[in-house]
Amino acid sequence: MANKGLDDHGQGIGRREVLECMVWAGTGVLWAMSGGVPHSVGLIGEAAAAESTGFTFLQMSDSHVGFDKKANPDALGTLREAVAKVKAMPMKPSFIIHTGDITHLSKPEEFDNADKVFGETGVQMHWVPGEHDLIDEGQGKAYMERYGKGAKGAGWYSFDDHGVHFVGLVNVVDLKAGGLGNLGAEQLAWLEADLKGKSNSTPIVVFAHIPLQVLYKEWGWGTEDGTQALTLLKRFGSVTILNGHIHQLAQKVEGNMTFHTALSTAFPQPAPGSAPSPGPMVVPSDQLRSMLGLSTVTVLQGNKPLAFVDKTLAG
Amino acid sequence: MKYLNSHLRSAAARFVPGRALAIAMLLGPAVGAMVAFGTVAAEETKDANVVTIDNFSFGPGELNVAVGTTVKFINHDDIPHSVVENNKAFRSKALDTDDAYSYTFASAGTFSYFCGLHPKMVGKIIVK
Ligand SMILES: [Cu+2]
Numbered sequence: 001m002a003n004k005g006l007d008d009h010g011q012g013i014g015r016r017e018v019l020e021c022m023v024w025a026g027t028g029v030l031w032a033m034s035g036g037v038p039h040s041v042g043l044i045g046e047a048a049a050a051e052s053t054g055f056t057f058l059q060m061s062d063s064h065v066g067f068d069k070k071a072n073p074d075a076l077g078t079l080r081e082a083v084a085k086v087k088a089m090p091m092k093p094s095f096i097i098h099t100g101d102i103t104h105l106s107k108p109e110e111f112d113n114a115d116k117v118f119g120e121t122g123v124q125m126h127w128v129p130g131e132h133d134l135i136d137e138g139q140g141k142a143y144m145e146r147y148g149k150g151a152k153g154a155g156w157y158s159f160d161d162h163g164v165h166f167v168g169l170v171n172v173v174d175l176k177a178g179g180l181g182n183l184g185a186e187q188l189a190w191l192e193a194d195l196k197g198k199s200n201s202t203p204i205v206v207f208a209h210i211p212l213q214v215l216y217k218e219w220g221w222g223t224e225d226g227t228q229a230l231t232l233l234k235r236f237g238s239v240t241i242l243n244g245h246i247h248q249l250a251q252k253v254e255g256n257m258t259f260h261t262a263l264s265t266a267f268p269q270p271a272p273g274s275a276p277s278p279g280p281m282v283v284p285s286d287q288l289r290s291m292l293g294l295s296t297v298t299v300l301q302g303n304k305p306l307a308f309v310d311k312t313l314a315g
Numbered sequence: 316m317k318y319l320n321s322h323l324r325s326a327a328a329r330f331v332p333g334r335a336l337a338i339a340m341l342l343g344p345a346v347g348a349m350v351a352f353g354t355v356a357a358e359e360t361k362d363a364n365v366v367t368i369d370n371f372s373f374g375p376g377e378l379n380v381a382v383g384t385t386v387k388f389i390n391h392d393d394i395p396h397s398v399v400e401n402n403k404a405f406r407s408k409a410l411d412t413d414d415a416y417s418y419t420f421a422s423a424g425t426f427s428y429f430c431g432l433h434p435k436m437v438g439k440i441i442v443k
Contacts (some may be wrong), residue, residue, distance in 0.1 A: 069393040105395060105411060132432070135408070137408070177399075178437050220435040276370045278371060
């Protein structure tokens with residue numbers, strides 16, 4: 001299977017194959033990380049087995065409200081299905097992190113529809129923009145007016161919950177010709193100052209739209225100065241990086257850092273290099289929902305990495 | 316993993332260009348070819364100043380035009396793209412599927428541009 005860039009280099013082939021198949025099959029497996037090696041501990045109902053602290057939040061991504069092309073003629077409809085799953089959860093998550101591309105074209109009615117549907121969850125939202133959220137006439141003015149209150153710069157911010165420090169970064173602004181995602185010097189300086197007072201034992205969760213690490217350069221799936229952000233995070237015992245943009249699951253563990261990209265609620269994109277472009281992937285309509293979904297993230301007791309349950313809309 | 320392979324196949328099938336089929340039909344019958352020739356030639360003249368966006372790339376990637384030429388950029392992808400000159404000489408809005416943007420090059424020079432959403436996409440207009 002063409003999946004270069006997403007695998008965990010230097011690990012055994014066997015493990016890589018298992019990881020790929022489990023991840024790509026999108027079966028909603030809970031990955032618990034211990035000693036840097038992910039192992040599946042069960043399905044969503046068994047999450048409690050992983051010594052949960054009771055602190056759970058969701059990652060949702062790439063809703064592309066307004067998208068109506070062949071790959072999914074009703075992106076708002078599949079978002080509604082995802083939100084129905086949230087509402088049906090037996091344990092209410094503390095909040096939802098949305099990792100960008102809320103809308104497809106940054107139109108006011110798209111933002112309105114997204115707000116209305118996400119509002120039905122009754123759960124607090126934390127947002128970061130994707131490149132699709134900043135293409136209004138004002139180049140991001142619409143996004144900032146809705147979601148940027150209290151944020152710095154182009155919309156970055158941090159907050160604390162249950163002893164975990166959360167940082168929302170923006171890497172879709174001021175993109176340079178030929179380059180990848182971009183954080184910029186101002187944001188990196190802010191990040192350094194933001195992390196300064198935090199002890200090494202504080203669990204950190206960083207979320208941004210485009211993957212901070214380079215997953216596939218040819219398709220722009222990475223952040224030009226992402227390494228500088230990761231360097232600032234190295235001293236912490238538990239770091240989780242949540243991204244979207246690539247509309248497929250990818251997970252990687254490197255030392256104390258866990259990288260996770262979420263499924264889209266709108267349409268899938270091809271595996272790196274497996275198609276002429278990263279554009280929306282058209283799949284048979286009865287299979288679409290098995291490639292869309294959302295992730296539950298559970299904070300475990302002790303200084304353990306966070307646990308993920310990636311659930312598709314088909315399940 | 317069988318189902319995934321079939322996804323990839325159907326994704327590949329999507330890239331069969333509909334326009335190639337139309338041209339093949341025009342050139343098909345020998346008699347029709349004479350008529351079609353004029354049509355195609357006329358279209359080529361018109362198309363000479365068009366940059367199309369297909370599969371996340373600008374085509375042609377490099378275009379030579381005379382001073383005063385208006386170049387039209389058309390997006391054929393299912394994803395919006397934009398056209399941004401590196402030194403801000405011009406900047407389109409986001410172009411949704413089949414949207415177009417035109418810019419008239421009033422002076423000579425090399426104009427390098429990229430997509431504001433997907434900066435890996437780059438192109439060049441050389442104006443003489
Ligand atoms: Cu683009």
